């Protein structure tokens with residue numbers, strides 16, 4: 001049962017390009033995922049323009065260096081790093097949205113990201129015209145290791161959101177607006 005392929009949560013596509021890449025948002029600050037969880041080969045850093053739906057903002061493009069397995073076409077993004085970058089960005093863009101829910105949809109073509117970094121956010125249609133949804137979102141299971149009896153199952157950690165400025169900023173927002 002657990003081996004059954006996961007059905008995507010969404011039955012519609014947002015980006016206009018053909019979906020590509022598998023994606024893992026890694027909530028565990030204990031591991032930097034140096035090896036691919038699918039094929040066990042070494043991952044390499046690679047920068048991707050991530051298309052992120054931020055609640056209250058809409059599509060947002062963030063350039064982010066991720067771990068990447070080219071064989072599996074799998075992108076692994078550390079959640080703590082991503083949220084610190086989102087915090088930095090929205091401190092300038094719209095501080096009221098710090099701590100908002102978000103969802104990493106896919107990638108956009110590099111030139112779309114460059115236009116976005118030039119200052120103006122790309123128009124919605126323009127961003128989606130050059131965006132590709134991820135083929136699938138995968139969850140990471142993390143066993144912190146250590147000795148255990150040979151027949152014992154791995155001790156998997158529960159994924160909990162990392163402690164980031166993005167998440168801490170949510171409470172600060174309430175304080176700011178009530179003053």
Ligand SMILES: [Zn+2]
Nearest residue numbers: 036039069072
């Ligand atoms: Zn791999």
